[in-house]
Amino acid sequence: xxxxxxxxxxxxxxxxxxxxxxxxxxxxxxxxxxxxxxxxxxxxxxxxxxxxxxxxxxxxxxxxxxxxxxxxxxxxxxxxxxxxxxxxxxxxxxxxxxxxxxxxxxxxxxxxxx
Amino acid sequence: xxxxxxxxxxxxxxxxxxxxxxxxxxxxxxxxxxxxxxxxxxxxxxxxxxxxxxxxxxxxxxxxxxxxxxxxxxxxxxxxxxxxxxxxxxxxxxxxxxxxxxxxxxxxxx
Numbered sequence: 001x002x003x004x005x006x007x008x009x010x011x012x013x014x015x016x017x018x019x020x021x022x023x024x025x026x027x028x029x030x031x032x033x034x035x036x037x038x039x040x041x042x043x044x045x046x047x048x049x050x051x052x053x054x055x056x057x058x059x060x061x062x063x064x065x066x067x068x069x070x071x072x073x074x075x076x077x078x079x080x081x082x083x084x085x086x087x088x089x090x091x092x093x094x095x096x097x098x099x100x101x102x103x104x105x106x107x108x109x110x111x112x113x114x
Numbered sequence: 115x116x117x118x119x120x121x122x123x124x125x126x127x128x129x130x131x132x133x134x135x136x137x138x139x140x141x142x143x144x145x146x147x148x149x150x151x152x153x154x155x156x157x158x159x160x161x162x163x164x165x166x167x168x169x170x171x172x173x174x175x176x177x178x179x180x181x182x183x184x185x186x187x188x189x190x191x192x193x194x195x196x197x198x199x200x201x202x203x204x205x206x207x208x209x210x211x212x213x214x215x216x217x218x219x220x221x222x223x224x
Contacts, residue, residue, distance in 0.1 A: 002156060042118070043157075043201070043214040056211075090156065099144050099205030099212050105156035 003027040004106035006091050012112045013081065021076040021109050023091030029104070031097060032074045034066060037088040037108070049074060050097060081113045118215035120202050125221045126192055133186050134218045136202035140183040144205040148176050148187045151217065152198045160187070160200075189220075197222045 004025045013019050025032065034046040048056035049068040063085075065077040074091055088110050092103040119137045126132040138146070145164040149157040161169055163178035163185060175188040187200055199217040206213070 002158065004156075040216065042216045043203075045212070099207075102147060102159035102162060103157075103212075105158070107156050 002104045004093055004104050006106035006109055010110045014114055018079040023074040023106055025072055025093040029093040029095050031094045033092040034076050035090040037090055083113050086113045116204050116206055116213040120215045120218045123219045128192055128222055128224050130192050131190050133188050134200050136185045138183050138204045142206040146185050147203040149201040150198050192222050194222050
């Protein structure tokens with residue numbers, strides 16, 4: 001247990017569906033992140049939030065829409081996804097900006113787009 | 115952006131010592147992280163190096179040479195549970211952006 005939880009752990013969705021991933025951190029951290037992890041590729045940073053404000057969007061397609069209502073919760077809304085979006089989606093948090101302190105990762109959501 | 119290189123796979127024997135190398139571009143470098151990720155699990159933090167030299171933490175040590183753009187993770191007295199992927203991640207730039215390498219999958223054999 002890292003103090004970061006994610007739901008659901010597994011998700012199968014069709015290309016026309018709309019779904020949301022949820023992340024919650026119980027560590028009192030100020031920054032939260034979404035990453036995509038595909039086989040044989042490095043972790044890809046998608047979005048960064050500091051104190052609920054989005055500070056980075058790494059050229060992510062608009063079919064991925066993040067939401068951060070407070071410092072403890074982070075959502076990733078999914079719609080009209082493509083099969084190549086199938087991957088492990090990891091949420092992480094850190095006390096400060098990502099380069100200054102270590103990140104704590106959730107267990108991830110294994111997403112399959114059919 | 116950053117280009118981080120680490121070996122894709124390594125195999126080592128239980129009880130032995132293994133060194134996992136990581137090289138990166140030195141421009142804008144702030145610091146370097148190592149994470150461990152067991153199959154099907156989340157990455158977990160191992161170490162953070164900012165200054166040159168060796169940081170020791172139990173069986174794990176991490177070394178950094180800022181001028182050479184080089185780091186290694188040293189695992190001593192290997193145990194079967196050390197079989198995992200080891201991710202090198204570099205913080206660079208004024209906003210301390212972090213970029214991850216592809217990871218080194220370590221297999222520990224009896």
